[in-house]
Amino acid sequence: MVVVEExxxxxxxxxxxxxxxxxxxxxxxxxxxxxxFPRWSDLLSSTSGRRSSETPLRRGIDVNRAPEAExxxxxxxxxxxxxxDEEGGAASPNSTLSSLSGKREAERASDEEEGGDGSRKxxxxxxxxxxxxxxxxxxxxxxxxxxxxxxxxxxxxRPRQVEVWFxxxxxxxxxxxxxxxxxxxxxxxxxLTEENRRLQKEVQELRALKLLSPLFCAHATPPTTLxxxxxxxxxxxxxxxxxxxxxxxxxxAAGARPQAPWVPIPLRxxxxxxxxxxxx
DNA sequence: ACGATATGCTCCCTTACGTCA
DNA sequence: CGTGACGTAAGGGAGCATATC
Numbered sequence: 001m002v003v004v005e006e007x008x009x010x011x012x013x014x015x016x017x018x019x020x021x022x023x024x025x026x027x028x029x030x031x032x033x034x035x036x037f038p039r040w041s042d043l044l045s046s047t048s049g050r051r052s053s054e055t056p057l058r059r060g061i062d063v064n065r066a067p068e069a070e071x072x073x074x075x076x077x078x079x080x081x082x083x084x085d086e087e088g089g090a091a092s093p094n095s096t097l098s099s100l101s102g103k104r105e106a107e108r109a110s111d112e113e114e115g116g117d118g119s120r121k122x123x124x125x126x127x128x129x130x131x132x133x134x135x136x137x138x139x140x141x142x143x144x145x146x147x148x149x150x151x152x153x154x155x156x157x158r159p160r161q162v163e164v165w166f167x168x169x170x171x172x173x174x175x176x177x178x179x180x181x182x183x184x185x186x187x188x189x190x191x192l193t194e195e196n197r198r199l200q201k202e203v204q205e206l207r208a209l210k211l212l213s214p215l216f217c218a219h220a221t222p223p224t225t226l227x228x229x230x231x232x233x234x235x236x237x238x239x240x241x242x243x244x245x246x247x248x249x250x251x252x253a254a255g256a257r258p259q260a261p262w263v264p265i266p267l268r269x270x271x272x273x274x275x276x277x278x279x280x
Numbered sequence: 281a282c283g284a285t286a287t288g289c290t291c292c293c294t295t296a297c298g299t300c301a
Numbered sequence: 302c303g304t305g306a307c308g309t310a311a312g313g314g315a316g317c318a319t320a321t322c
Contacts, residue, residue, distance in 0.1 A: 123310070123311095124297095124298070124299095124309085124310080125309095125310085142289095142290085145288095145289095160311090161310080161311085163289095164310060164311060164312095165309095165310080167290075167291080167292095167311095168309065168310070168311085170290085170291080171291080171292075171293095172308095172309090174291095
């Protein structure tokens, strides 16, 4: 499966009204000054301004750190998974029923054993883990199986956790991009509404001007005649000298519409005509 | 060559949990 | 201390691509 980075939520298909360029937002981490390891809540806090104080993670408490014994067993499990991965395919336990066989089912079973009562465990990633994941996401927003396993090993996480993190990260990026796109569209709509209002006003002023000066149209200089081709009904304002009958061009004008005598059409000033004159 | 099936991936929506005000 | 809002890890379904038979 060929995956293009731009299709992964970074651009949503909405186009800029001006340049037909995809609206893009750089959502990557940009070396924050306050903390070396930014969290997503910080990156996105421009909209919700909560979470101003330090989190336990910031205070140095890693809630995600497992006891050493469990840690070792997890590492053994990861090594087993890595071996399986290198034999072929990624160990990615998915929830699809058809996929719940074999390796995945075994992994889920092992997870439940860890959880004990079967309740869902929710682990917070440490700042360091988040930062490394963020760095990797910056390089590429998708995960190859080998990179996933390598990252998992580096971060002392299960490959499934790395996979989920990337998945959620892509979702956040897309959500943020959607918000930006909506804002751009909203502004565009406002501008067009304002432009429409302005034009309506202009039309009203022009109409009022016409009512006040009834001779206005008479003083305008409309073309006295137009010419129309009887066959194709095209209208032309060619000069009188060019209005004489023309013979249909022979073979040279192959594909061209056969010429017919052009007939002058007397024109009277109309409202449309006046408008056209005014807008010239 | 073609269809059925299995597998693995991503996307999307939802749920559950942790944290904070 | 209880509660609601919010952020986020994780569960689960659907769709798609690929490999195998």
